[in-house]
Amino acid sequence: MEAFLQHLLNGLLLGGTYALLGIGLTLIFGLMNVVNFAHGEFYTLGAYLTFAAASLLRVNFVLAIAVAILGGSLLGALCERVLLRPLRGESIDTTMLVMIGLWIATQNGELLAWGGVAKSIPHPFPTAPIVIGPVSVAPLRLFVLAAVLVLIAGSHVLIHRTRLGVAMRATFQDRETAALMGIDVGGIHTLTFAFGSGLAAAAGALLGPIFLVYPSMGDLAALKAFSVVILGGLGNFAGATLGGVILGIAEELGAGYVSSGYRDAVGFVIIILVLLVRPSGLFARAGRVG
Amino acid sequence: MLTLESVSAGYGRVEALRGVSLGVRRGELVCLLGANGAGKTTTLKTISGLVQARSGRIVFDGEEIHGLDAPEIVRRGIAHCPEGRRVFPFLTVEENLRIGAWTRRGAEIAADMDRVYASFPILSERRRQPAGTLSGGEQQMLAIGRALMSRPRLILFDEPSLGLAPTAVEITFGIIKEIRETGTTVLMVEQNAYGALRMADRAYVMEAGRITLDGAARDLLHDAHVKQAYLGG
Numbered sequence: 001m002e003a004f005l006q007h008l009l010n011g012l013l014l015g016g017t018y019a020l021l022g023i024g025l026t027l028i029f030g031l032m033n034v035v036n037f038a039h040g041e042f043y044t045l046g047a048y049l050t051f052a053a054a055s056l057l058r059v060n061f062v063l064a065i066a067v068a069i070l071g072g073s074l075l076g077a078l079c080e081r082v083l084l085r086p087l088r089g090e091s092i093d094t095t096m097l098v099m100i101g102l103w104i105a106t107q108n109g110e111l112l113a114w115g116g117v118a119k120s121i122p123h124p125f126p127t128a129p130i131v132i133g134p135v136s137v138a139p140l141r142l143f144v145l146a147a148v149l150v151l152i153a154g155s156h157v158l159i160h161r162t163r164l165g166v167a168m169r170a171t172f173q174d175r176e177t178a179a180l181m182g183i184d185v186g187g188i189h190t191l192t193f194a195f196g197s198g199l200a201a202a203a204g205a206l207l208g209p210i211f212l213v214y215p216s217m218g219d220l221a222a223l224k225a226f227s228v229v230i231l232g233g234l235g236n237f238a239g240a241t242l243g244g245v246i247l248g249i250a251e252e253l254g255a256g257y258v259s260s261g262y263r264d265a266v267g268f269v270i271i272i273l274v275l276l277v278r279p280s281g282l283f284a285r286a287g288r289v290g
Numbered sequence: 291m292l293t294l295e296s297v298s299a300g301y302g303r304v305e306a307l308r309g310v311s312l313g314v315r316r317g318e319l320v321c322l323l324g325a326n327g328a329g330k331t332t333t334l335k336t337i338s339g340l341v342q343a344r345s346g347r348i349v350f351d352g353e354e355i356h357g358l359d360a361p362e363i364v365r366r367g368i369a370h371c372p373e374g375r376r377v378f379p380f381l382t383v384e385e386n387l388r389i390g391a392w393t394r395r396g397a398e399i400a401a402d403m404d405r406v407y408a409s410f411p412i413l414s415e416r417r418r419q420p421a422g423t424l425s426g427g428e429q430q431m432l433a434i435g436r437a438l439m440s441r442p443r444l445i446l447f448d449e450p451s452l453g454l455a456p457t458a459v460e461i462t463f464g465i466i467k468e469i470r471e472t473g474t475t476v477l478m479v480e481q482n483a484y485g486a487l488r489m490a491d492r493a494y495v496m497e498a499g500r501i502t503l504d505g506a507a508r509d510l511l512h513d514a515h516v517k518q519a520y521l522g523g
Contacts, residue, residue, distance in 0.1 A: 163388070170378045170389050176340060177376040182364035182393035182440065 002134040007256040008249060009135050015248020016148030020203040021221055022228030022240035023155055024196030030235025031172050031192045034084060034095045038102040039200055040222025042072045044110055046201030047208030047217060051121045054209075061124050065147070065205040072201020073194040080193035085186065103222075110215040118212035144206045151202055152241055158195075159237055168192060172235065200225070220264070227271045233281025242283060246270075291316040291475055292337070292368075292444060297346035297356070299336045306332040308499040309346065314444070319466070319476040321486040321507065323520055324496035330479040331373055333496070334446045337477075338370035339363040350444070365393050369442035373449045373479075375433040379422025383413050386421050386432055390439030399439070406435040409465075427458030434465055445469065447478040451485065463489060483520035487511045495520075 025039050046068040053064035083102065087095050125143060129136040159165040171178040171188045179185050203221065211217075228247055232239025247267050254266025274282060296309040306329045314320045322330050335341040337348060339360035348356040355363055360370075377386050387406060391399045407414035410431045416424060421432055430450060437445055447466060451459040459482065467489055470476050480486035487493055487507045495503035495516060503515065510516045 166381065166385050166389055167392065169381060170385075173378045173380055174376055177372060177378070178389075179340065179360040180338060180364065180370045180372060181389050181436070182361040183389070184361055 003256060004253075006135045007252045009137060010141075011249030011252030012245065013141055013145045013148070013248070014252060015245035016145060016152065017203040017207050017244075018224050018228050018248050019152055019241045019244025020148060020199045020206075021225035022232060022244045023152070023237060024199035025225045026229045026232065026235055026237065026240040027159075027168075027192055028196040029229065031168065032084065032189055033092055034099065034193075035092060036196070037096060037099040037222065038079070038106060039196070039225050040218030040220075041103055041106040041110075042076060042197040042200035042218075043204035043221040043225075044107070044213075044215065044218035045075065046072050046204030047121070047213040048110060048114060048119075048204075049201070050205040050208050051119050051213050054121055054123070055119070061122075061209075065202070068205035069198050069202045072204075073198030076197025077190050077194035079197070080190045084193065085189070088186075088189075103218075107215055107218065114213075114215065116215065118214040120212055121209040123209045140209060144210065147202075147206055151199065155195075155199065156237070156241075164191070224267065227267055229281075230271055231274055231282055233283050236281065236283055239281055239283035243281075246282075291318075291351060292477065293347075293349045294333075294337070295347040295349070297333075297336060297348060298344045299332055299341050300344065301341075306341075306499055307336065307343075310496075310499070310501055311346075312494050312501060312504070314475055314477050316475055317470070317473060318491045319470045319478065319489060321478045321480055321490040321493045322496060323480070323483050323486065323493055323510075323516070325519075328496040329499040330496055331448055332499075334370060334448050334477070334479060337363075338368060338446060340370075361393070364440055364442075367441075367443040368446065369437040369440045369444070370446040371433050371437040371448065371450065373452065375426075375429045377421040377424070377429050377432050377436070380420055382418050383421055383424070383432055384417040386436050387413075387439050390436035393440055402439055402441070406438060409468075410435055425458075426454050427461060430454060430458065430462050431465070434462075434469075438469070442474060444475045444477065447476065447480070449479055449481055451480060451482045459485065483516070484511075487516075487521075 021043060025036060028034055028036050049068035049071045050064045053059040053067045054061055059067065079102065083098055084095060087098065123140050125139040127138065129138050130142065159168060167183050168188055170181065171183060171185055175185055224247065228240055228243040231247060232243030247270065250270055251263050251267045255263040292314040294310055294312050296311055297307055298305065298309055299307040310333055322333060324330050332341055336343050339358055343356045347354060350366060350368060355366060378389065387403050391402065412428055413432055413435060421429060424432060450462050450466065454462060463485055466476060466478065478486060487510055490507040492505065493507045493510050494501050
């Protein structure tokens with residue numbers, strides 16, 4: 001039972017970051033019909049920006065994470081304006097190929113800039129774990145869990161409670177009519193891509209200090225993000241959140257009770273099962289977006 | 291108030307409008323008749339900026355508006371209530387209305403929303419419901435209410451009666467008449483030619499991307515060609 005609670009806590013932490021990745025990817029797909037193969041690169045970017053700020057510039061740790069999120073968002077906005085906006089109206093395959101190109105280019109760019117040796121991000125938290133009843137958790141992980149929860153809650157409020165969120169959902173549902181209402185659809189696209197990229201960068205910035213930072217770290221993250229989106233249903237915000245948590249907990253339980261070598265396999269077995277049984281995702285309602 | 295001068299527009303190589311000229315005066319209710327594919331919807335979309343004119347001029351309140359995008363045209367005071375109602379199905383009734391006022395800021399929006407609810411009590415009852423769960427007639431009320439939320443001086447209606455039950459058609463036409471009586475100018479595309487001509491001041495008939503006939507609505511009601519082509523003999 002103690003081991004189970006410990007796995008559950010670790011799974012929640014991992015799942016929260018998966019949810020951040022998945023929410024970004026699902027919003028970008030749902031709104032813009034873009035399959036963002038470069039999504040994992042924003043995760044990598046978030047981790048490297050945190051490393052650069054915290055380790056090289058010696059910026060305060062929390063501020064370094066904020067810088068990484070902001071940097072990811074700005075670069076996301078730039079990508080949308082430069083790469084995707086001129087391709088509006090092109091087929092989904094075209095934008096997918098462009099995003100694959102961006103993925104390869106940025107990953108090799110990171111390799112060139114930082115070298116292939118993994119970096120570790122310094123953090124100010126004590127390494128001695130805090131023991132709460134049957135479970136023990138490193139203070140850094142507790143901080144990451146709290147940050148993830150705040151970011152997910154904040155995203156929820158943005159999408160469901162604000163004027164901008166209403167416009168985003170309206171644009172999801174009917175782009176032409178949204179324009180008739182006076183909504184700047186292009187601007188909504190830029191903001192959504194920036195927002196999704198910022199969340200991916202946040203996931204990288206938060207997991208980077210727990211694990212290591214290296215140029216290809218985004219590949220597995222992108223795979224997880226796609227898994228989460230498939231689990232939750234394309235374009236479904238709540239689905240991506242729950243899908244992320246489910247995937248994280250399942251992986252952690254699989255790693256704990258089967259073998260840690262099977263951690264990633266557990267996740268993908270679940271994806272295969274979901275695709276066989278409920279191909280439109282666990283939480284899909286017909287045509288639901290937002 | 292609104293003038294189109296030899297406006298041409300199209301999609302790809304298809305030419306949907308071939309030199310359309312028409313005018314709507316302040317306070318008028320003008321209706322645009324024609325068969326499917328004649329270019330009525332494209333005419334409205336060209337006015338509201340969803341389709342860009344290839345040539346010709348569109349003037350609204352003395353200012354050229356062709357070439358402006360749809361959001362800018364809403365800001366100038368033209369609302370477009372699109373064919374098939376196109377309410378946002380997963381937004382609540384209230385969110386739909388709020389989106390209608392997207393171009394505006396300030397406290398008056400709440401008062402305008404109350405006014406819409408007063409005109410359409412059923413919408414008030416369902417304000418927290420997703421718009422997709424409303425009946426066709428209720429969705430049409432919502433689409434009209436949403437268009438009014440931008441405080442337009444001119445409203446374009448595209449097939450407001452399409453797909454509605456007969457009682458809902460009556461109600462919808464009644465609402466459009468009221469809108470016009472409160473001083474808002476209306477340009478309407480309608481396949482129910484009889485109903486449209488009975489409430490309109492003037493009408494234009496379109497065929498194959500051109501205006502082929504225009505006149506006072508009551509004259510067109512008795513026009514032999516209109517009778518045969520659009521009023522079922």
